[in-house]
Amino acid sequence: MESLYLLIPISVIFIVIAIRLFFWAVNSGQYDDLDSEGERILFDRASSEDELEQLETLDKKEQLDKPQ
Amino acid sequence: MSNEAMAFQSCYHCGLEVPQQGDFSLVIQGIRRAMCCPGCAAVAATIFENGLQSFYTFRSAPSAQVVENSYSEAQENPYTDWDLEEVQSDYVSHTDQGLLSIRVYISNITCAACTWLIEQHLGKLPGIDRIAINGTTRRGEIIWAPNAISLSQILRAIKQIGYDARPLSHDSTQSSTTNESRKLLLRLGVAGLAMMQTGMVAIALYAGSFQGMQAEWQTLLRLISVLFVTPVVFYSAQPFFTSAWRSLKMGHLVMDVPVALAITLAYSASLWATLRGGGEVYFDSITMFSFFLLLGRFAEQRIRDKNLLLLNRGTELPPVVTQVFPADRVQVAKADKQVPIKSLSVGDFIRVDAGQIIPCDGLIEEGTSQISEALLTGEPQPQSKQAGQSVYGGTVNGANPLLIKVSAIGEASCLASIVKLAERAALDKPQWAMVADRLAGYFIALLLLIAGVVATYWWLHEPQRALWITLSVLVVTCPCALSLATPTALTVASNILRARGFLINRMHVLETLASVDQVVFDKTGTLTEGKLKLVSVAASLTATEISEQQMVAWAGLLERGSQHPIAIALLNHPGLDLASAITEQDFIIGSGVSGKIGTEIFYFGRPDWVRDIAGLCDMPDMSGICSGEAQTKSKDQAKNQAKNQAKSQSIDVALARNGEWLATLSFSDQLRPTAIEAVNQLRQRGLKVSLLSGDPSPGAAQILKPLELNDCQLSLQPQQKLTAVRDLQQRGTKVLMVGDGINDVPVLQAADVSVALGQASDLSQIHADVTLLSGDLRALPEAIATATQTRRIIKQNIIWAIAYNLVALPLAAAGYVPPWAAAIGMSASSLLVMLNALRLTRGAKRSGWMAANGTPVMESL
Numbered sequence: 023m024e025s026l027y028l029l030i031p032i033s034v035i036f037i038v039i040a041i042r043l044f045f046w047a048v049n050s051g052q053y054d055d056l057d058s059e060g061e062r063i064l065f066d067r068a069s070s071e072d073e074l075e076q077l078e079t080l081d082k083k084e085q086l087d088k089p090q
Numbered sequence: 091m092s093n094e095a096m097a098f099q100s101c102y103h104c105g106l107e108v109p110q111q112g113d114f115s116l117v118i119q120g121i122r123r124a125m126c127c128p129g130c131a132a133v134a135a136t137i138f139e140n141g142l143q144s145f146y147t148f149r150s151a152p153s154a155q156v157v158e159n160s161y162s163e164a165q166e167n168p169y170t171d172w173d174l175e176e177v178q179s180d181y182v183s184h185t186d187q188g189l190l191s192i193r194v195y196i197s198n199i200t201c202a203a204c205t206w207l208i209e210q211h212l213g214k215l216p217g218i219d220r221i222a223i224n225g226t227t228r229r230g231e232i233i234w235a236p237n238a239i240s241l242s243q244i245l246r247a248i249k250q251i252g253y254d255a256r257p258l259s260h261d262s263t264q265s266s267t268t269n270e271s272r273k274l275l276l277r278l279g280v281a282g283l284a285m286m287q288t289g290m291v292a293i294a295l296y297a298g299s300f301q302g303m304q305a306e307w308q309t310l311l312r313l314i315s316v317l318f319v320t321p322v323v324f325y326s327a328q329p330f331f332t333s334a335w336r337s338l339k340m341g342h343l344v345m346d347v348p349v350a351l352a353i354t355l356a357y358s359a360s361l362w363a364t365l366r367g368g369g370e371v372y373f374d375s376i377t378m379f380s381f382f383l384l385l386g387r388f389a390e391q392r393i394r395d396k397n398l399l400l401l402n403r404g405t406e407l408p409p410v411v412t413q414v415f416p417a418d419r420v421q422v423a424k425a426d427k428q429v430p431i432k433s434l435s436v437g438d439f440i441r442v443d444a445g446q447i448i449p450c451d452g453l454i455e456e457g458t459s460q461i462s463e464a465l466l467t468g469e470p471q472p473q474s475k476q477a478g479q480s481v482y483g484g485t486v487n488g489a490n491p492l493l494i495k496v497s498a499i500g501e502a503s504c505l506a507s508i509v510k511l512a513e514r515a516a517l518d519k520p521q522w523a524m525v526a527d528r529l530a531g532y533f534i535a536l537l538l539l540i541a542g543v544v545a546t547y548w549w550l551h552e553p554q555r556a557l558w559i560t561l562s563v564l565v566v567t568c569p570c571a572l573s574l575a576t577p578t579a580l581t582v583a584s585n586i587l588r589a590r591g592f593l594i595n596r597m598h599v600l601e602t603l604a605s606v607d608q609v610v611f612d613k614t615g616t617l618t619e620g621k622l623k624l625v626s627v628a629a630s631l632t633a634t635e636i637s638e639q640q641m642v643a644w645a646g647l648l649e650r651g652s653q654h655p656i657a658i659a660l661l662n663h664p665g666l667d668l669a670s671a672i673t674e675q676d677f678i679i680g681s682g683v684s685g686k687i688g689t690e691i692f693y694f695g696r697p698d699w700v701r702d703i704a705g706l707c708d709m710p711d712m713s714g715i716c717s718g719e720a721q722t723k724s725k726d727q728a729k730n731q732a733k734n735q736a737k738s739q740s741i742d743v744a745l746a747r748n749g750e751w752l753a754t755l756s757f758s759d760q761l762r763p764t765a766i767e768a769v770n771q772l773r774q775r776g777l778k779v780s781l782l783s784g785d786p787s788p789g790a791a792q793i794l795k796p797l798e799l800n801d802c803q804l805s806l807q808p809q810q811k812l813t814a815v816r817d818l819q820q821r822g823t824k825v826l827m828v829g830d831g832i833n834d835v836p837v838l839q840a841a842d843v844s845v846a847l848g849q850a851s852d853l854s855q856i857h858a859d860v861t862l863l864s865g866d867l868r869a870l871p872e873a874i875a876t877a878t879q880t881r882r883i884i885k886q887n888i889i890w891a892i893a894y895n896l897v898a899l900p901l902a903a904a905g906y907v908p909p910w911a912a913a914i915g916m917s918a919s920s921l922l923v924m925l926n927a928l929r930l931t932r933g934a935k936r937s938g939w940m941a942a943n944g945t946p947v948m949e950s951l
Contacts, residue, residue, distance in 0.1 A: 026310065030310070
């Protein structure tokens with residue numbers, strides 16, 4: 023049971039870190055838009071194959087453009 | 091027309107009905123997509139060209155109709171004024187890397203896919219460093235490199251995909267609302283994390299109290315709880331204390347008073363028990379309690395913020411204006427100078443060209459013109475104004491250049507003061523909340539009284555148990571579920587309706603909407619589209635060999651550059667060919683226009699004016715000629731009849747060439763495509779549907795005939811409309827009013843629920859309880875259905891909360907409720923209330939909304 027004296031303070035430290043992270047996330051505006059952010063990930067992966075192709079060509083173009 | 095037999099066809103882009111005349115459809119990836127207007131077609135083409143078509147797959151609400159189509163690369167950029175440095179200074183800020191950043195309000199955002207589309211489209215432009223758009227508040231921040239791209243190019247790129255960006259000046263309203271909601275979220279997060287921790291510890295403590303536990307461990311666990319609960323009490327729960335204190339100072343009771351009292355008592359008693367050893371602790375109840383209450387408050391605040399931010403949309407006024415210096419009035423043209431609006435002062439002279447928005451209030455010094463006051467009045471017909479009459483900021487100069495003496499700018503202008511009034515109204519506490527508050531006041535007074543009686547009773551009989559039992563009474567009866575009952579259901583319902591384009595500006599709407607008995611429409615722009623359309627071309631006997639297309643093209647050329655409704659109707663006519671050049675164009679206000687196409691002089695205007703100016707004999711009866719002789723032989727009787735019917739409600743304009751009559755073009759307003767269906771559905775719900783219109787023309791009644799309204803009153807003054815609505819209300823009828831202009835405001839405010847259409851002026855949208863963004867009237871019956879369901883759920887929630895209190899209170903007062911039972915009972919009842927509210931979304935899906943408004947249906951066409 024004495025291990026509680028070690029384990030509980032460790033868990034408290036974790037919580038403090040979690041709260042700090044949460045404060046950082048909120049204050050940097052990550053929770054300002056709760057509606058569209060959740061769906062965004064769905065749009066970025068195009069569904070049909072030709073869209074994938076288009077994305078790939080775009081990626082290639084970007085890579086070609088970069089060195090210049 | 092075979093189209094007439096065809097079922098309703100929706101525009102691929104905006105989902106509105108595709109008009110029967112004209113074909114704007116596009117073939118995209120081998121499939122023909124129906125389009126309602128050239129604007130939508132252009133936008134869809136741009137989206138596909140840029141490979142962003144997945145927008146159409148993912149969006150969850152139809153886009154706004156685009157209508158105009160004048161923003162392609164080839165045409166002049168209408169936003170160039172925004173590139174001037176003195177204009178940008180109020181809007182643009184510099185970043186450390188030498189980049190510029192601006193905040194914009196983007197109208198027409200309807201769902202999350204819109205933000206994706208804009209970010210993708212802009213992200214592909216060179217020189218854009220970062221772009222972040224918040225779909226909830228419709229605000230975005232754009233950071234760009236000024237040497238690679240100009241602000242005007244960015245604004246036009248947004249316009250090209252069907253949105254409208256307005257720069258926002260540096261102001262504080264936005265940041266203060268954001269700060270408020272962030273703070274509340276932080277409080278909620280802290281309470282949530284602390285709730286989980288104290289909950290975990292509490293399980294150990296409960297187990298200990300059942301199985302026995304050494305005092306050493308019990309004290310340790312209690313101390314750990316104190317560590318987590320203290321920030322909840324002093325940080326998270328702070329809003330309850332401030333609001334309780336404020337209400338006590340003002341001498342009335344709100345829900346927060348017993349909440350604050352319970353938290354204080356529970357915290358201090360538990361702390362005392364921890365330090366002294368023994369007794370009971372309520373730490374887990376305190377955190378759970380705070381968390382649930384904050385959750386309800388957070389949901390409520392989010393709706394309020396959204397509405398507030400939707401109101402502050404940035405300016406529609408042009409950023410610069412041509413200033414004229416009175417000393418040099420003789421040579422006006424030379425003295426003209428483009429200046430930003432903010433540098434104007436009262437008494438200055440400005441020139442506003444045809445088609446421009448008048449930037450401030452003023453008096454006309456020189457010139458006569460047609461002014462469209464649609465922004466203020468919602469009335470699409472322009473008003474004739476001449477020297478000495480006053481004009482208002484935000485109205486549009488339709489015909490001729492005007493010299494205007496500035497009389498009020500910025501905050502002092504008519505527009506600004508109306509906006510301010512409206513904003514204040516939006517901040518007012520919703521009516522239902524006030525009623526609920528008053529009820530809650532009595533309820534709380536009763537609770538406190540009971541708690542007092544219980545405390546005294548136990549103090550006299552068993553003093554050592556008195557504190558704990560009183561606490562238990564306060565915790566168990568805490569109106570947690572009661573205070574969550576309404577906001578959760580309302581939040582869920584208004585989110586569902588928002589997806590349908592039904593934006594609720596006042597919270598009482600959902601409650602009142604369910605009890606509405608009569609729907610009253612205001613004709614202009616509600617049941618009809620509020621704009622003219624070319625319905626027929628009747629060629630004169632001598633000109634039958636000239637094609638209809640050619641006639642329309644001539645008329646369109648003559649009207650080119652004008653903002654008159656007839657000109658707009660012509661320019662929007664499908665297949666219009668404006669290739670030829672026109673010279674010596676001359677607009678005569680209230681009469682018509684003349685001009686030279688090639689070598690011939692054309693006249694287009696009021697028949698009697700055309701007769702006089704072109705030196706013609708009386709106009710032959712053209713409809714008689716066409717339908718009576720030339721056409722009856724070939725065309726069927728039915729069409730003829732339809733044409734005559736259309737005639738009686740239309741505006742006829744004559745076209746003449748040199749000394750010869752060519753044709754009569756008839757224009758008329760059209761019934762909104764969704765109106766019939768919407769009215770039928772409303773009637774099926776047992777509602778009466780009627781019309782109170784200011785329109786004096788009998789044509790209005792003609793247009794509305796297919797709707798079979800219960801009651802139809804024409805040519806009413808605003809005052810008479812008001813009396814009519816008041817009469818209905820006195821007979822106990824609850825009235826839903828659908829309007830679209832500022833002149834409707836008195837009636838809109840008198841009605842129990844008011845709805846403004848999305849195409850209406852910004853101002854009337856602000857005044858109304860609801861903005862119907864999509865303009866799709868079918869959303870009305872659906873909203874009423876949702877409201878009825880919401881009211882049922884709220885009732886269930888309140889009944890549950892009160893029943894729970896009635897059962898728990900006597901048990902707690904008798905001392906039978908241990909702390910763990912109080913905590914479980916309280917949170918279980920809160921959870922039940924929230925889950926019950928979530929049932930609304932299931933109902934919405936079942937009734938097939940997603941299929942009704944989403945893309946899948948349109949895809950299948």
